[in-house]
Amino acid sequence: MTNAISDIEQAEVILVTGSNTTEMHPVIAACIKRAVRRNHARLIVVDPRKIGLTFYAERWLRPRPGTDVAWINSIMHVILRDGLENKPFIAERTEGFDALGPLLAAYSPERVQKMTGIKSQDIEHAAHMYARASRATILYAMGITQHTSGTDNVKALANLAMLCGHVGVPGAGVNPLRGQNNVQGACDMGALPDVFSGYQPVADEVTRTRMAQAWGVEELPQRPGKTLMEIMEGAGSGDIRALFIMGENPMLSDPDLHHVASCLGHLEFLVVQDIFLTETAKLADVVLPGASFAEKDGTFTNTERRAQRVRQAIPPIQGCRPDWKILCDLASRLGVPMSYETPRAVMDEIASVTPSYAGISYRRIGKKGIQWPCLATDHPGTPYLHKGRFARGKGRFHPVDYAPPPEVPDTDYPLYLSTGRVLYHWHTGTMTRRTRGLVECAPECEVEISPKDADIHDIRDGDPVQITSRRGRITAKARITEKAVPGMIFVPFHFAEAAVNELTLRDVDPVAKIPGIKVCAVKLQKAG
Amino acid sequence: MIKKITTPDDLIRIKKQTRTFEKVPEKGVHVAVGMNTCGMASGAKETMAAFRESLAYYDLDAKVFRTGCAGMCFYEPLVDVFLPGQPRITYKGLSCDGVSRVVEDHILGGQVVENWVLAQTVVGDKRLPGIPTYDEIPYCRGQHKIVLARCGHIDPEDIYQYIAMDGYAASAKALEMDPEQVIDTIRRSGLRGRGGAGFPTGLKWQFVREAKGHPKYIICNADEGDPGAFMDRSILEGDPHAVLEGMLIAAYAVGATRGYIYVRAEYPLAVERLRKAIQQACDLGLLGPNIFGSDFSFDIRLKLGAGAFVCGEETALIASIEGKRGMPHPRPPFPAQNGLWGKPTNINNVETYANVAPIISNGAEWYAAIGTPDSRGTKVFCVTGKIKHSGLIEVPMGTSLRKIVYDIGGGITAGRAFKAVQTGGPSGGVLPEALLDLGVGYKELAEAGSIMGSGGMVVMDENTCMADVARYFLSFTRSESCGKCTPCREGLTRLYEILDRICKGNGHADDLDRLESLATTIKDTALCGLGLSAPNPVLTVLKYFREEIEAHIFEQRCPAGVCPDLVWYRINADRCSGCGQCRRACPVEAIVGRPKVPHEIDRMKCVKCGTCLEVCPPRFHAVECVSGQVADEPQAVSSER
Amino acid sequence: MAKTISLTINGKRITTVPGTTILMAARQVGIRIPTLCYHPRLSATGSCRVCMVEVRGRPTLMPSCTTTVEDGMEVVTANDRVLEARRLIVQLLLASGNHNCLTCQSNGACELQKLAYDLGIEALAFPARSSGYPRDDSNAMIERDPDKCILCSRCVRACQEVQVNEVLDFGYRGRRSKIVTAWDLPYAESDCVFCGECVSVCPTGALTEKQAKFQGRPWELKKVRTTCPYCGTGCQLDLNVRDGRVVKVTSDTLHGPPNYGSLCVKGRFGYDFIHHPDRLTAPLVRHKEGFRKASWDEALDLVASRFSQIKQSYGADALAGLSSARCTNEENYLFQKLMRTAIGTNNIDHCARL
Structure with a gap:
């Protein structure tokens, strides 16, 4: 997030898109709802589903899945047409603005209504709300990024924020809500193929030399590695022979599971380190039992870039070892001794080699955490980014054009399928499906179907239904609800017995290599 | 399209043109039937229909008017007959059976029908002998009608009749004054809120005017919830425009643009008449944009309450209008600062608003000259209970309770003795005979331990048990408590429980202290007016009728012979002739005895229903209801309850 | 309006800013006024009437949590009148429902219990009377016992103001009053999303974590502050540990950002997996x-x-x-x-x- 979570309550207008916040980030959703109810903030929700937040929204814009660039461009079209752009901000703080106007000309609300299904007057209204606000924030999540156009979607949102100058001040910004507890931290720490910790590029020789020195090795690989989807493909093609998976469950979370299974099956050696025997661990050659968050010390970095402490509350369950210890043991066996006494010592090393974490230590994290960039031990941390100037100097407009998703409904597969999570479960369900209260609330996989589609397919609430895509078929229980819109069904991906990722597409965004899980075409029929 | 009223001259023109039943009929006859809820409950609808039918049958040139309640609910249906050249005659209790006689004898024959005649209103100098004028009727003598002046004299569903009796003239006058002048007039008049607390109205308006915030709101509290109180209903049914006009003037004075009337849904007739009145006022431009051609715009909406007593409390009422549960919140902040939707809000009750137009028309000094220094003007009361003339009265402040009970109310029914009067609704205090000379006023009543409230007045006779009375009122307030604050929610129930066990003869010696400390603490700590006043009946009963409570506790005796657990029935063998009436009537066969031989009551079987007492022929007077500790030597209390 | 206001509390002269409540002003100078329905994260409703104080010139006692200070105000927080009223109010609460501390999960953490003790209450002044409402046992996470509820409405306000789920409100009237969901349905059938904010603010044992029942008394639990393992919000929470087992998850407003004590259903109730028998225990x-x-x-x-x-x-x-x-x-x-x-x-x- 460019801004802090608490900033949301200072916003005058809040635009939420591609985030079912009340279920995915309930505590952040509470901030939004408080802003609306207490501070009379005005909420715009853009989402194909009638998600919980629409109840609090002044306007709910309902796009067809995968048409995000179109409506975002159209909002900008209206802003430019009506002269509502923040001219001083554009002049002082940005570059590349001139290219934007010509591209947006084609995105009139009337035309975009046809492309997206959003009423033109709603686009106009939302544009005026957002542009005229003194402080407006954009919140988004995987509904924006998990598309083949994911990068373009984010760029378009960034363009919109810069166009109105809603960046670099409190109560504003472009704010991705990260889905997993430490996905921010995993990126920050360099668990990525092209960067070391703190996003220092591996391709940069100076950095590489410095890191090699710090780590006491002679040299480090210089070519950026493969991304997750490429690693999977590589496993399938034989480029990758051995894979070490720590605390991930691609056999449920990744798109097109039949393909994933076949790729993993090609590996010569698979090691999985986890706390349960997950669907992925079942395929492993060696399974190493790690420790849960309650059994170890460390830090997580949340979606607002706040590094916070994880503290050991109980000893590791008999037989398990904290993951950091396992890694140390393994590294030592592989000839690179790692003899950290505690995670605190690891953090000290992180700070010493990572500029954005340079000022972070367990002592400073204390009770309130600390938001990076934190450049020195006396740096206070950074509640919001791009204050006064953008990280790269001037903010660059990246005009993007709309491209339809790779698969849209047709006569054979007439419905959109979207996937995601439900309130009571989390990701692949390894933890939540082992918690009684949560299982009681959401015992099984339920397909959200609109009353209209249920009618067309002669499906009643609670019926088992079969969902088929070009890649696979699953069976789940029908839940007929107004939350779903006609022409689109929604299936959560927590449930191994109805693993919706057997149906999804593995086409990826060309830049970020994120698979476009959020849209594909399926057909629906009553099962049995 | 109706022409809008834009100048005072328009009002005068309408006044001239409009026919009311009190204007001397140019030809033919005027008949007016009281058509408030009280009248209709007594059959006024049928009476009116009978008149129309009969007048049509004789093909008479007649106009039948509908009017509101003139206050004498005990005489309904009330009918006025007005023939040219004759005094106006008022008939009481005229059911449809009597209509043909009135038409034939009076309207056709010129002979007043004495069976039903109540009074005459002299027009010119022609007076009929043997029929009193209103002023000569004790019920009317001593009353001073300002608020009720038009009730029973105009058709409440016809705005023109209101205008014909100078309606909306005060608005026209007010709109030519500065808002500050209007407030000053109200302030100098000494008008205080008629809803209960008696806050000076002018001061409240001033607070709202000075409060920051926009828009501002006006609310009329018409959520009359006191059992036995119907002042607001009668005004709304009988003269709705008086309330609208008061709100209009208040809105102008405080700078409000929107008004709400919060009225109980249980008042369907009042609601209907208000709807019509608002519509008519809008049609004539007396509500809506640019009233009287000025910059001032004001409209009024109705909000129906669902019958929660607590919604009469202003903060709860506001919550209810906002669509929330009707629960009070602590004041300050007062609605004048932070009211409806968080905006400055003026809230007064029906009677307060009805006082406004007369004050503007007649001036502050005129009003201030009525009543007492502390409580100016008049007050409307609903007098009910064991009193001969129960109904609606309006008296100058300071009028004594004795005058209200005996002169206006006609004294106690069935020749029994007065015991107590409760003022101010279910949370008012109960005042004994010794205080009958107390003049009604905010200060006087408060000092006696009671309240003015909205004007309920319940008269009790000697056959009333004061422990039972206190318990009764507590049973009401405790179930109407909203449940928010501890002392009211829990405390009132505990008061009720203690009173209940006292009534059942299970009182403890320290219950008097417990009642006292609990009631005092509730009065000291409750959140809103409901809780703060609910202990009043208990405290006044303890103060004025302590011995009676002590008799319940220490002697297991109910001196009034009311509490079923403390009384029993017996047959006086000396007086019983063995007629068998009681034996045959007893529902549980508790009475045994052979014919012509004195009967006996089996106390094990007796359920104390009192049937035997009722059926025992008065010439024998053999059944006695007794209460006391010693079964063998029971003390007779009353044999006729 | 004056920039500062000066008043006395218990004879002590205090200068503070307009808008301050008597309660806050007293706290600023270390004078403790007991409270029950008051909660720092919630709007003050002045409903329990425990914090009543005497303000010179006012006919009744005033709730210190909602009454704002005025220039020249003279406040007394504890004299016979105030203490008597406070005691009676706590007595009324103690006798409402069934407050059996011996078997109550909140024993030792209950604010009503503490208040009664502090006020020197040894015996009930009124016979205890059950509300007659059954326990809400409808779900595995939150247990609601109306017989331990004192209707302070903290849960209602937490639900409406903090989580803005707007599930809870008052129902019925008078002594039949009850905190209800829409149509008075059990939690499991209502719109409740089990964030547990209501549990976290409940001063008594009316709302408790069901699974923590009989797993440890408040004083036996060790709280370890950590970060939630679910979504990216990074909520701060306390693992409540007894004998090497996590038996409950709580949080605290004082933990500050990002969640200021709020949690969601997963963070608060999704800890079973830690001790689940499916855990891997050997390579x-x-x-x-x-x-x-x-x-x-x-x-x-x-x-x-x-x-x-x-x-x-x-x-x-x-x-x-x-x-x-x-x-x-x-x-x-x-x-x-x-x-x-x-x-x-x-x-x-x-x-x-x-």
Whole structure:
């Protein structure tokens, strides 16, 4: 997030898109709802589903899945047409603005209504709300990024924020809500193929030399590695022979599971380190039992870039070892001794080699955490980014054009399928499906179907239904609800017995290599 | 399209043109039937229909008017007959059976029908002998009608009749004054809120005017919830425009643009008449944009309450209008600062608003000259209970309770003795005979331990048990408590429980202290007016009728012979002739005895229903209801309850 | 309006800013006024009437939590009148429902219990009277016992003002009053999303974590502050531990950002997995169609030797690692360090893209 979570309550207008916040980030959703109810903030929700937040929204814009660039461009079209752009901000703080106007000309609300299904007057209204606000924030999540156009979607949102100058001040910004507890931290720490910790590029020789020195090795690989989807493909093609998976469950979370299974099956050696025997661990050659968050010390970095402490509350369950210890043991066996006494010592090393974490230590994290960039031990941390100037100097407009998703409904597969999570479960369900209260609330996989589609397919609430895509078929229980819109069904991906990722597409965004899980075409029929 | 009223001259023109039943009929006859809820409950609808039918049958040139309640609910249906050249005659209790006689004898024959005649209103100098004028009727003598002046004299569903009796003239006058002048007039008049607390109205308006915030709101509290109180209903049914006009003037004075009337849904007739009145006022431009051609715009909406007593409390009422549960919140902040939707809000009750137009028309000094220094003007009361003339009265402040009970109310029914009067609704205090000379006023009543409230007045006779009375009122307030604050929610129930066990003869010696400390603490700590006043009946009963409570506790005796657990029935063998009436009537066969031989009551079987007492022929007077500790030597209390 | 206001509380002169409540002003100078319905994160409703104080010139006692200070005000927080009223109010609450501390999960953490003790209440002044409402046992997470509810409405306000779920409100009237969901349905059938905010603010044992019942008294629990393992919000929470087991999750407004004491259903109730019998308790090595348990040394040696072998045969880039968005920063750091140094490849990624 460019801004802090608490900033949301200072916003005058809040635009939420591609985030079912009340279920995915309930505590952040509470901030939004408080802003609306207490501070009379005005909420715009853009989402194909009638998600919980629409109840609090002044306007709910309902796009067809995968048409995000179109409506975002159209909002900008209206802003430019009506002269509502923040001219001083554009002049002082940005570059590349001139290219934007010509591209947006084609995105009139009337035309975009046809492309997206959003009423033109709603686009106009939302544009005026957002542009005229003194402080407006954009919140988004995987509904924006998990598309083949994911990068373009984010760029378009960034363009919109810069166009109105809603960046670099409190109560504003472009704010991705990260889905997993430490996905921010995993990126920050360099668990990525092209960067070391703190996003220092591996391709940069100076950095590489410095890191090699710090780590006491002679040299480090210089070519950026493969991304997750490429690693999977590589496993399938034989480029990758051995894979070490720590605390991930691609056999449920990744798109097109039949393909994933076949790729993993090609590996010569698979090691999985986890706390349960997950669907992925079942395929492993060696399974190493790690420790849960309650059994170890460390830090997580949340979606607002706040590094916070994880503290050991109980000893590791008999037989398990904290993951950091396992890694140390393994590294030592592989000839690179790692003899950290505690995670605190690891953090000290992180700070010493990572500029954005340079000022972070367990002592400073204390009770309130600390938001990076934190450049020195006396740096206070950074509640919001791009204050006064953008990280790269001037903010660059990246005009993007709309491209339809790779698969849209047709006569054979007439419905959109979207996937995601439900309130009571989390990701692949390894933890939540082992918690009684949560299982009681959401015992099984339920397909959200609109009353209209249920009618067309002669499906009643609670019926088992079969969902088929070009890649696979699953069976789940029908839940007929107004939350779903006609022409689109929604299936959560927590449930191994109805693993919706057997149906999804593995086409990826060309830049970020994120698979476009959020849209594909399926057909629906009553099962049995 | 109706022409809008834009100048005072328009009002005068309408006044001239409009026919009311009190204007001397140019030809033919005027008949007016009281058509408030009280009248209709007594059959006024049928009476009116009978008149129309009969007048049509004789093909008479007649106009039948509908009017509101003139206050004498005990005489309904009330009918006025007005023939040219004759005094106006008022008939009481005229059911449809009597209509043909009135038409034939009076309207056709010129002979007043004495069976039903109540009074005459002299027009010119022609007076009929043997029929009193209103002023000569004790019920009317001593009353001073300002608020009720038009009730029973105009058709409440016809705005023109209101205008014909100078309606909306005060608005026209007010709109030519500065808002500050209007407030000053109200302030100098000494008008205080008629809803209960008696806050000076002018001061409240001033607070709202000075409060920051926009828009501002006006609310009329018409959520009359006191059992036995119907002042607001009668005004709304009988003269709705008086309330609208008061709100209009208040809105102008405080700078409000929107008004709400919060009225109980249980008042369907009042609601209907208000709807019509608002519509008519809008049609004539007396509500809506640019009233009287000025910059001032004001409209009024109705909000129906669902019958929660607590919604009469202003903060709860506001919550209810906002669509929330009707629960009070602590004041300050007062609605004048932070009211409806968080905006400055003026809230007064029906009677307060009805006082406004007369004050503007007649001036502050005129009003201030009525009543007492502390409580100016008049007050409307609903007098009910064991009193001969129960109904609606309006008296100058300071009028004594004795005058209200005996002169206006006609004294106690069935020749029994007065015991107590409760003022101010279910949370008012109960005042004994010794205080009958107390003049009604905010200060006087408060000092006696009671309240003015909205004007309920319940008269009790000697056959009333004061422990039972206190318990009764507590049973009401405790179930109407909203449940928010501890002392009211829990405390009132505990008061009720203690009173209940006292009534059942299970009182403890320290219950008097417990009642006292609990009631005092509730009065000291409750959140809103409901809780703060609910202990009043208990405290006044303890103060004025302590011995009676002590008799319940220490002697297991109910001196009034009311509490079923403390009384029993017996047959006086000396007086019983063995007629068998009681034996045959007893529902549980508790009475045994052979014919012509004195009967006996089996106390094990007796359920104390009192049937035997009722059926025992008065010439024998053999059944006695007794209460006391010693079964063998029971003390007779009353044999006729 | 004056910039500062000066008043006296218990004879002590205090200068404060307009808008301050008597309660806050008193706290500023260390005068403690007991409260029950008051909660720092919620709007003040002045409903319990425990914090009543005497203000000179006012006919009744005033609630200190909602009454704002005025210039020249003279406040007394504890004299006979005030203490008598306070005692009676607590007595009324103690007798409403069934406050049996002996068996109550909140024994030792109950604010009503503490208040009664502080006010020197030894015996009930009124016979205890049950509300007559049954317990809400409809779900595995939150237990509601109307007989321990004192209708302070903290839960209502927490639900409406903090989480803005707008599920709870008052129902019925008078002594029949009850905190209800719409149509007075049990939690499980209502719109409740089990965030547990209501439980976290309940001063008595009316709302409790069901699974924590009989797992430890408040004073037996050790609270360990940590970060929630679910979504990216990073809520701060306390693991409540007894005898090496996590028996409850709570949080605290004072923990500050990002959640200021709020949690969601997963954070508050999703901890069963820690002690779940399915947990792996030994390294597993593939054996025929399944696995066999192995010692740590055996397993780690096997991994190291196979990795080395494959690296030797196909080069470092034939190996890859998927790190974890669930693991700590330190572990992710070590993972990439291991892959880059010990293996010598940049084939590292994690599920950020999922």
